Amino acid sequence: MGVALLLLSSCKKEGCTDSDAVNFEEEAKKDDGSCEYEGNVLLWTDCDWCCELEVRIDGEYQGNTTLWYTSEPFAPNCKASGCISATLPVGTYEWSATEVCVGAVAVGFFTIDANGCTKVVM
Numbered sequence: 001m002g003v004a005l006l007l008l009s010s011c012k013k014e015g016c017t018d019s020d021a022v023n024f025e026e027e028a029k030k031d032d033g034s035c036e037y038e039g040n041v042l043l044w045t046d047c048d049w050c051c052e053l054e055v056r057i058d059g060e061y062q063g064n065t066t067l068w069y070t071s072e073p074f075a076p077n078c079k080a081s082g083c084i085s086a087t088l089p090v091g092t093y094e095w096s097a098t099e100v101c102v103g104a105v106a107v108g109f110f111t112i113d114a115n116g117c118t119k120v121v122m
Contacts (some may be wrong), residue, residue, distance in 0.1 A: 037114035
């Protein structure tokens with residue numbers, strides 16, 4: 001019985017040991033490569049003639065926006081109201097914005113970095 005206890009106590013719990021990951025496991029003592037990360041995106045427009053934009057990320061509806069901001073370097077912060085913001089897993093995504101009044105469509109791509117804030121002008 002003493003041998004069995006010795007073997008069990010020498011095993012290290014595996015899991016994600018990076019505290020910046022969304023699936024961080026405080027009890028894990030050995031990293032198993034399972035860490036997952038997220039970041040934020042802010043989609044905004046500098047189109048002052050647009051009446052309303054319908055925004056999609058990878059084809060999924062995110063919301064409508066009617067506010068606009070002046071061009072860079074005056075981009076809003078990542079949690080600005082009136083813009084479309086989302087928290088997504090690290091990766092590359094396609095965005096589309098349809099101007100509701102005239103039907104014009106703009107499309108582009110953005111990349112989410114771990115714990116970052118990606119700002120996209122539509």
